[in-house]
Amino acid sequence: MNNLREIWGNRFVHYMTELQKYMRFVFTGHLAIVLLFTIGAGGYAYSEWLKEVPSEFPSAIIAAILIGAALSIGSPVTLLKPADIVFFLPMENKLEEYLKRSLRYSLFSQLPIPYILFIVLLPLLAATDVAGKTQFILTAVVIFLVKWKYVETEYYYRRANEGEGIWKDRLVRFVLASLLFYAVLAGITYLYPLIPLIGVLMSVYYLFWKKRSDANPFPYEHFITLEQNRMMRFYRFANYFTDVPHLKGSVSRRxxxxxxxxxxxxxxxxxxxxxxxxxxxxxxxxxxxxxxxxxxxxxxxxxxxxxxxxxxxxxxxxxxxxxxxxxxxxAGDDFRMDMLFPEAxxxxxxxxxxxxxxxxxxxxxxxxxxxxxxxxxxxxxxxxxxxxxxxxxxxxxxxxxxxxxx
Known part of the structure; x- marks a missing residue:
């Protein structure tokens, strides 16, 4: 199978099948009742609080920080496997075809969280009169554009540095995104020139890491480890609702x-x-x-x-x-440390x-x-x-x- 497009398609189908297999145990009637109570009570409390929120409440700053954080965090989904270190080497000059599809899926799979946050924050922004319909539409468009560039920026940063210092990169992108959304939502005229300026800085930052990554070989080990850790987090979550045979436990000294x-x-x-x-x-x-x-x-x-x-x-x-x-x-009755003690x-x-x-x-x-x-x-x-x-x-x-x- 030499067609990387076909390889991505088969892996994506298998990945979605794996998700559906476990998610049907997660989203049951019991969880739906808990979510109904939680969302209903939280929504009621939020609506009651909005009736009393003061007009000087810093809603634009809070919205900019929350949306900026949601946009800045998100690892690329590559679906790479350990064997790819060997089998993808003959096709490495065509690897970009595979990775374009992985980045496209990463973008659309990570967009719901910032959009949900924005929708939740809309009543607060409207209640404090810090933004109007024009700013809301512009914000929705900017969320898509920023997330698009941020997914690729994190990918190129990881490719250039093998993931080292990723939180420094995210901090830089978080600051830029927060400033950008504050300039959009604040409705202050003298802040509008900051919007194109911050957009240029984001583009320069993206192009810098893209150029740096071109000079380095593709770090298979890093992206394979990243993918394994991502799936392990999903399996740990699913294990709260059903037994997951793929789950591998881990310990920390603390x-x-x-x-x-x-x-x-x-x-x-x-x-x-x-x-x-x-x-x-x-x-x-x-x-x-x-x-x-x-x-x-x-x-x-x-x-x-x-x-x-x-x-x-x-x-x-x-x-x-x-x-x-x-x-x-x-659990874990095969061998336990207490078996070494003369205890009944x-x-x-x-x-x-x-x-x-x-x-x-x-x-x-x-x-x-x-x-x-x-x-x-x-x-x-x-x-x-x-x-x-x-x-x-x-x-x-x-x-x-x-x-x-x-």
Missing amino acids: AWLGFLMRPAQFGQTSPQRYLLRRTLMRTDDIFWLWVRLTALAVLGVVLIPFPIVVYIFIGALAFASSIQLVHALR ESTREPAIRKTVTGVQLLQAISVLVAGLITVGISVTPVIMAAIVFIVSEVTIRASNEKTEEA
């Missing part, structure tokens, strides 16, 4: 959390809990799963204006956190229960603090924290009873 761990000592009275705490803190999937769910619970307390909806929302997240932590800590197998389940209980207590405290800051000193934050802890404890005990019955 020395900054060392204060939560007692130093290892001879004659440890609870080695199972020691190992489980360390497993929870150092396993990326488990740790970031809990962090994300806890952050969502805190955001729900802060943003949702109806107490009953908050109770349901944080209760659902507490259930999800506890049940997934329990199952995650039970019966000590593992109580240790899992106590470990997850302690972690969920931290989640309840986080919800309590967020409630006290948002609502003030009252019984409502206490009820929120109690719901998180009670739902978690009931879930942990019910899961433990099912295990004993099995």
Whole structure:
């Protein structure tokens, strides 16, 4: 198969099939209900806030920063595979044909986020009278043009530097994009000359890295690693909803959390809990799963204006956190470090229960603090924290009873 256009087409079909295979487990009726409650409550709170927003609110600055950040972040989707290092070498002079299609897909797959942000910000911009219909239409056009050039700029920067210092490149593009959109949205006459000037700077920056990349060979290893990491992030996300055989776990030391761990000592009275705490803190999937769910619970307390909806929302997240932590800590029975200890197998389940209980207590405290800051000193934050802890404890005990019955 020497036609790179055909290779891209086949890989794209396989990629979309892979996405659809797992996304059908993600977008289920349960998630639709959660999204409905979240979007509805957030939209209501946003609309109520817009009624009271002062006219001097810096909406143009906020919109420029958010849209600039959304446009500046986004890696190219190449669908390259490890074997391409060998099999693409004879066709390297035709590789641009393959990469043009990858950059085109990268552009259209990354456009929805900045456009969604812009649509969400439109009521705020209209409420503060900082822009009119002309600026809105111009902004929509400029979003497309900037994203088009930024996708190619990041690609050429990565090709010239093999990805080193990519956040410096993104910072430069973020500053240029934020200034450009502020000049467009602010509606200040003396800022209009900045629009073509910033456009010229973006073009010069793009051409600079394009020329630099032409002098270097194509960095297969970097783009293949980038593609593998991108797919691994998708598999980790899908693994929250269904088992993904392609998933490879990763660990990080996280020395900054060392204060939560007692130093290892001879004659440890609870080695199972020691190992489980360390497993929870150092396993990326488990740790970031809990962090994300806890952050969502805190955001729900802060943003949702109806107490009953908050109770349901944080209760659902507490259930999800506890049940997934329990199952995650039970996994990996082929070999575990506790097998090296003269400990009975019966000590593992109580240790899992106590470990997850302690972690969920931290989640309840986080919800309590967020409630006290948002609502003030009252019984409502206490009820929120109690719901998180009670739902978690009931879930942990019910899961433990099912295990004993099995």
